[in-house]
Amino acid sequence: MAEYPLTDLRSVLTDVKDAKGLANEHYTSQVIFDEEKRSILFDSWAGVGFGKDVPNPGDVKPIWFLGMPLLLVRDHDGEIAVFQNTCRHRGMILIQEASNISKVMRCPYHSWCYGLDGELKATPHVGGPGHNKHEAIRNEDLGLYKVPSAIWHDVIFVNISANAPAFEVHAEKLIQRWSEFQQPLCHDDKHGSITLDVKTNWKLAVENYCESYHLPWIHPGLTSYSRLQDHYHIEQPGDFSGQGTLVYQQLKDEAGLSFPDFDNLGDQWDSGAEYIAMYPNVLFGVHRDHAYAIILEPKSLDHTLEHISLYYTESGASDARYEGLRKKNASLWNEIFKEDIFVVEGMQAGRHGALFDGGKFSPAMDGPTHTFHHWVADKLSTHRSQNQANQGSELPSS
Amino acid sequence: MNESQSSDAEAALQAANALLHEQLLAAHQAKDLLALTELYTAAANKEQSLGEVSAMCFFLTQAYVHALQSGHASCEQLHARLAEHGRI
Numbered sequence: 453m454a455e456y457p458l459t460d461l462r463s464v465l466t467d468v469k470d471a472k473g474l475a476n477e478h479y480t481s482q483v484i485f486d487e488e489k490r491s492i493l494f495d496s497w498a499g500v501g502f503g504k505d506v507p508n509p510g511d512v513k514p515i516w517f518l519g520m521p522l523l524l525v526r527d528h529d530g531e532i533a534v535f536q537n538t539c540r541h542r543g544m545i546l547i548q549e550a551s552n553i554s555k556v557m558r559c560p561y562h563s564w565c566y567g568l569d570g571e572l573k574a575t576p577h578v579g580g581p582g583h584n585k586h587e588a589i590r591n592e593d594l595g596l597y598k599v600p601s602a603i604w605h606d607v608i609f610v611n612i613s614a615n616a617p618a619f620e621v622h623a624e625k626l627i628q629r630w631s632e633f634q635q636p637l638c639h640d641d642k643h644g645s646i647t648l649d650v651k652t653n654w655k656l657a658v659e660n661y662c663e664s665y666h667l668p669w670i671h672p673g674l675t676s677y678s679r680l681q682d683h684y685h686i687e688q689p690g691d692f693s694g695q696g697t698l699v700y701q702q703l704k705d706e707a708g709l710s711f712p713d714f715d716n717l718g719d720q721w722d723s724g725a726e727y728i729a730m731y732p733n734v735l736f737g738v739h740r741d742h743a744y745a746i747i748l749e750p751k752s753l754d755h756t757l758e759h760i761s762l763y764y765t766e767s768g769a770s771d772a773r774y775e776g777l778r779k780k781n782a783s784l785w786n787e788i789f790k791e792d793i794f795v796v797e798g799m800q801a802g803r804h805g806a807l808f809d810g811g812k813f814s815p816a817m818d819g820p821t822h823t824f825h826h827w828v829a830d831k832l833s834t835h836r837s838q839n840q841a842n843q844g845s846e847l848p849s850s
Numbered sequence: 851m852n853e854s855q856s857s858d859a860e861a862a863l864q865a866a867n868a869l870l871h872e873q874l875l876a877a878h879q880a881k882d883l884l885a886l887t888e889l890y891t892a893a894a895n896k897e898q899s900l901g902e903v904s905a906m907c908f909f910l911t912q913a914y915v916h917a918l919q920s921g922h923a924s925c926e927q928l929h930a931r932l933a934e935h936g937r938i
Contacts, residue, residue, distance in 0.1 A: 556918050582904055582910070
């Protein structure tokens with residue numbers, strides 16, 4: 453049983469005006485990082501990839517998520533599934549590189565073969581040379597381990613521990629909030645994929661994304677037309693938080709052309725846009741004419757990859773008339789996200805200040821960030837209580 | 851068959867085996883699933899003609915796996931030949 457440092461969660465689990473932020477150890481301790489990996493990232497629905505990563509039937513893509521080898525698979529019906537990328541025979545990595553599978557996935561070691569549904573299809577020589585069956589080898593019991601997965605806004609979510617509520621329950625409120633965007637979101641294959649390499653704990657990227665407080669200082673280019681007072685907080689305790697703007701302006705080219713709008717959006721979206729962190733590790737943005745998703749991939753305690761993916765309507769993503777706009781839009785977002793790097797890296801460095809107590813929230817401006825901290829602390833608190841209960845049950849009776 | 855003819859036949863068999871061996875190595879190197887299916891099938895057929903059921907089933911298995919992986923048209927037939935001998 454792991455012994456966790458007793459970080460104080462109670463000071464987070466209170467009203468924002470009295471609360472402190474998570475303690476430094478949540479950004480500097482490997483033990484806490486491992487605890488959060490299990491109790492937050494594995495126990496919840498974490499984003500691990502995009503549908504656009506496996507665009508065609510038969511596409512498979514191996515990925516690593518927090519030390520777990522996973523395999524993204526799009527079957528010949530177009531459905532996406534996620535498996536553990538480990539052969540059930542000797543534990544060999546099954547798929548080494550992204551490829552397209554016509555029939556089966558063959559382990560390169562002893563050639564056990566699996567269908568795209570994960571089912572074990574062939575076990576060559578398993579009963580001896582030229583004998584391909586054995587009474588001890590039951591194919592129906594030896595399929596690839598399937599990881600619960602769901603796709604929303606092209607993000608592939610997994611619940612590695614398989615103990616979370618169904619994704620539709622987990623994400624119900626955000627799905628409802630953005631139901632108007634439940635329509636084809638088409639990826640810009642040429643310019644719409646950006647990855648930023650950031651020396652920070654993954655949570656700091658969430659925290660920075662949630663709030664609009666920093667916009668006038670970090671993104672002055674935005675606030676020239678979108679003032680701080682034009683933004684509003686979005687707080688859904690236990691689910692998500694973020695910010696919205698009331699003055700979104702569409703990008704236009706020299707000829708005045710702008711991207712086509714998504715279908716049948718309400719008036720709210722004429723000049724509105726929203727930016728929401730879906731806990732634990734996916735950041736979304738929606739506008740009348742484009743959307744994006746950012747998957748935060750924690751590589752280590754203080755190293756995160758930010759995978760950004762941009763989406764438009766079908767014609768917005770593919771029509772040659774919008775090529776210049778797509779390039780410009782990707783460039784603009786890239787610049788904005790890069791402006792945040794020194795902040796999240798600076799907060800990571802600052803967390804080594806031993807006298808820092810987690811920080812004082814502005815009740816007026818930091819609500820969305822506190823909502824995230826509260827969610828993290830609540831998850832950890834539950835996890836620690838369960839650990840204590842399990843530890844108690846393991847004690848010998850006197 | 852006299853001694854000379856027997857020696858010639860043995861040499862021809864060895865040469866054929868060497869050629870097949872080289873072709874298989876090249877196909878493995880190139881990850882050419884079609885060639886692997888066909889070459890292992892040829893090896894199985896040769897063993898069958900010699901009455902070597904065990905060796906035939908070994909090569910049929912090799913051919914079947916590569917046919918299965920590539921979706922080769924002979925996949926079902928290879929499966930049937932293995933099933934005929936209770937090997938799958």
